[in-house]
Amino acid sequence: MLTTSPAFKQNATTALADAGLQKALANAKAGFMQKRARAVAALPEFEALRDLGRDIKNHTIAHLDFYLDTYARNVEAEGGKVHWCETADDARRAVVEICRSVGARTVTKGKSMIGEELGINEHLEAAGIEPIETDLGEYIIQLRKEPPSHIIAPAFHLNREDWIEAFREKHTELAPGRVLDERKTLIDEARTILRSRFLAADVGITGANMLIAETGSSVIVTNEGNGDLTQTLPKVHIVLASIEKVVPTLEDACTILRLLARSATGQDFSTYTTFSTGPRRAPDLDGPAEYHVILLDNGRTSMIGTEFQEMLRCIRCAACMNHCPVYGAVGGHAYGWVYPGPMGSVLTPSLIGVDKAGHLPNASTFCGKCESVCPMKIPLPKMMRHWREREFERHLSPSAARFGLGVWAWFARRPWAYRLATRIGAGTLGFAGRKRGRFGSLPLAGGWTGGRDMPAPEGETFQARYARLRKQGLV
Amino acid sequence: MRHTPPRVALFATCLVDLYRPTVGFAAIKLLKEAGCTVVVPEGQTCCGQPAYNSGDKADAQDIARSVIALLEPYDYVVVPSGSCGGMIREQYAALFAADPEWKLRAERLGARTFELVSFLVDVMGMTGVEARYEGMATYHDSCSGLRELGIKGQPRALLATVAGLTLAEMEDAEVCCGFGGTFCVKYPDISVRMVSDKVERIRATGADTLLAGDLGCLLNMAGRLQRLGHTVRVRHVAEVLAGMTDAVPPIGEGQARQGGAR
Known part of the structure; x- marks a missing residue:
């Protein structure tokens, strides 16, 4: 997938000026937050579950080789096939080969962020295979030819008007004068269109919310049921999953499921939670004849043993972005790659390089809200700071900022010079601003005064006044 | 003891x-x-x-x-x-x-x-202050204090004992104001948007005074309030609790405008 992460700042400015986007963000965001809060309040053991979830994932990541081996062995024992893919290229090749081996012309797809990471749709198209997104949100953005802006609600950035417009433009086989103004009519229309595609598809591709080592199962959670149709109707089911999705046992998976839906959508459980284990067996009424798992690394093993290892606990619930004031202001596309919001600000530099994604870990106030709602207790701000340290070490941060910081640090380490400089600075600004109390603009402070006045200092520094009053015996 | x-x-x-x-x-x-x-x-x-x-x-x-x-x-x-x-x-x-x-x-x-x-x-067991402040205040929970140090009830408990002061809670009091240290000048567009949201919440309370425990956030919120021409008085919570509001005009207000009147 192409990245516009280096242009984050411009992307953000554009997003802030986009009235439609701002409306969509405001509508969607509040709902997610309220629903999560209600679900969490209704479950007294939620905090204890977070600790448990964190411990399960920490244990798994610490023994990742063992659990991946176990998982793969069990998949194959059930008649499935695991494709170990170190890079995105390996994974794309494997997917296209499987599709070609059965002469696939169309592929239905469930929602998959790994699919986005691979840019799998473009590659399928290039290979002459038509991919059809079946998740409603993914379907609309496929019609609009744009990437998702959110990891569980791909069309987070759209309003109902955008849906109606896209449906009218693309569903040309339907009556142009039809009424499309309600959510239900839109869903019904998508369902009608998609139904025939489900039946015609040769291959179904889904993601996986988890992989279970002890059973060799993949798990998907959905609210539309489209994922189930995607994986049971075609002859071949391909699961796209990254290596950190594995958990040891079915019970561990259930613990994490209790956290996942509550954190994501505020549901106790998603409408559909589906476990797939191997291809169809003789007595099964339905299911694919072939079951493949694309097990993707794509840079994740290089995070193990670094300060970013904890990021591998992420279960992609999107609570961090749902609660992030920066995401809420600019939306997901501004981040410029697959994963937006706080989790993206940590993960994206790991996967595409901090030289390209350097803005992301900087565009945070470290307000800490993300960490406070993360079901896996991932210390997201801490890891964003680690990225800033890597950038600083590699001299990737802007030279003006480095220079300013250097000057400031020089003074901060020398109390005598610091006292002198602050006395002069506070005195000058305090004197200049004493009448009005603030400045509308100041040299070198355009970043601040572009949208805010700059309050004037009182004039005398605290330390100077304290020393003076102390000498006079007044304090 | x-x-x-x-x-x-x-x-x-x-x-x-x-x-x-x-x-x-x-x-x-x-x-x-x-x-x-x-x-x-x-x-x-x-x-x-x-x-x-x-x-x-x-x-x-x-x-x-x-x-x-x-x-x-x-x-x-x-x-x-x-x-x-x-x-x-x-x-x-x-x-x-x-x-x-x-x-x-x-x-x-x-x-x-x-x-x-x-x-x-929490440490000294203070339950009240001897201070007077005429006005309706709203309190912004600064992020680090709230989430790193668990500061939420303490300032409200002490403010409740300030004579003349009523406290009006704003919506989203726990949402970041957009200051974020160097963030506010590195990403000014996003920062100004965040502080504008905050200003709306402050204004919706009808409070004439904004209090918080962190000067960075206060400078940011005062700067935006004043840029938009709002007359909310902005002060560090300690000034009110210590009864020292006569010693200095509100943040960003000059000598001529003490008290926030305009």
């Missing part, structure tokens, strides 16, 4: 030193009222957070070492800021993760370091 009053080092913070010395004197007054002996150790500059959050670990460590050495001799360290307090209390030890000696010193100091209002309530 304590027989000798605790010796408290006041770490004023660079923003209070530079911008709002009255907050430092308000802190001294409140600490004395709570029964502390207050010392302002000479040679204090900044907690090092700008370097720390910019990825400049070496400078942050240098500064942290001198702050630790300066403040170690006291029973407690009190900081009129949740952000700088959190830096010393929580982050210094993380900064020295690979240096056992300094890590230990950082942890020992961190355990004795508190943000001002939470120190007054």
Whole structure:
């Protein structure tokens, strides 16, 4: 997938000026937050579950080789096939080969962020295979030819008007004068269109919310049921999953499921939670004849043993972005790659390089809200700071900022010079601003005064006044 | 019961030193009222957070070492800021993760370091203040104080005892104001948008006064309120609790406009 992460700042400015986007963000965001809060309040053991979830994932990541081996062995024992893919290229090749081996012309797809990471749709198209997104949100953005802006609600950035417009433009086989103004009519229309595609598809591709080592199962959670149709109707089911999705046992998976839906959508459980284990067996009424798992690394093993290892606990619930004031202001596309919001600000530099994604870990106030709602207790701000340290070490941060910081640090380490400089600075600004109390603009402070006045200092520094009053015996 | 009053080092913070010395004197007054002996150790500059959050670990460590050495001799360290307090209390030890000696010193100091209002309530057991302030105030929960140090009820409990003051809660009081240290100048568009949302919440309460415990957030919110021409009086919570609001006009208001009238 192409990245516009280096242009984050411009992307953000554009997003802030986009009235439609701002409306969509405001509508969607509040709902997610309220629903999560209600679900969490209704479950007294939620905090204890977070600790448990964190411990399960920490244990798994610490023994990742063992659990991946176990998982793969069990998949194959059930008649499935695991494709170990170190890079995105390996994974794309494997997917296209499987599709070609059965002469696939169309592929239905469930929602998959790994699919986005691979840019799998473009590659399928290039290979002459038509991919059809079946998740409603993914379907609309496929019609609009744009990437998702959110990891569980791909069309987070759209309003109902955008849906109606896209449906009218693309569903040309339907009556142009039809009424499309309600959510239900839109869903019904998508369902009608998609139904025939489900039946015609040769291959179904889904993601996986988890992989279970002890059973060799993949798990998907959905609210539309489209994922189930995607994986049971075609002859071949391909699961796209990254290596950190594995958990040891079915019970561990259930613990994490209790956290996942509550954190994501505020549901106790998603409408559909589906476990797939191997291809169809003789007595099964339905299911694919072939079951493949694309097990993707794509840079994740290089995070193990670094300060970013904890990021591998992420279960992609999107609570961090749902609660992030920066995401809420600019939306997901501004981040410029697959994963937006706080989790993206940590993960994206790991996967595409901090030289390209350097803005992301900087565009945070470290307000800490993300960490406070993360079901896996991932210390997201801490890891964003680690990225800033890597950038600083590699001299990737802007030279003006480095220079300013250097000057400031020089003074901060020398109390005598610091006292002198602050006395002069506070005195000058305090004197200049004493009448009005603030400045509308100041040299070198355009970043601040572009949208805010700059309050004037009182004039005398605290330390100077304290020393003076102390000498006079007044304090 | 304590027989000798605790010796408290006041770490004023660079923003209070530079911008709002009255907050430092308000802190001294409140600490004395709570029964502390207050010392302002000479040679204090900044907690090092700008370097720390910019990825400049070496400078942050240098500064942290001198702050630790300066403040170690006291029973407690009190900081009129949740952000700088959190830096010393929580982050210094993380900064020295690979240096056992300094890590230990950082942890020992961190355990004795508190943000001002939470120190007054949680450590000194203060339940009320002798202060008067005429007005309706709304209180913004600054992020570090709230999420790093658990400051939420303490300022409200003390403000409830200020004569003449009523407190009106704003919606999203716990949502970041968009200051974020260098964030506010590195990403001004996003920052201004965040503080504009905050200003709307403040205005919706009808409060004539905005209070918070962190000067960075206060400068940001005052700057945006005033840019938009709103007459909300903005003050550090310590000024009100210490009854020192006559000593200085609200943040961003000049001598001519004391009291916020216009």
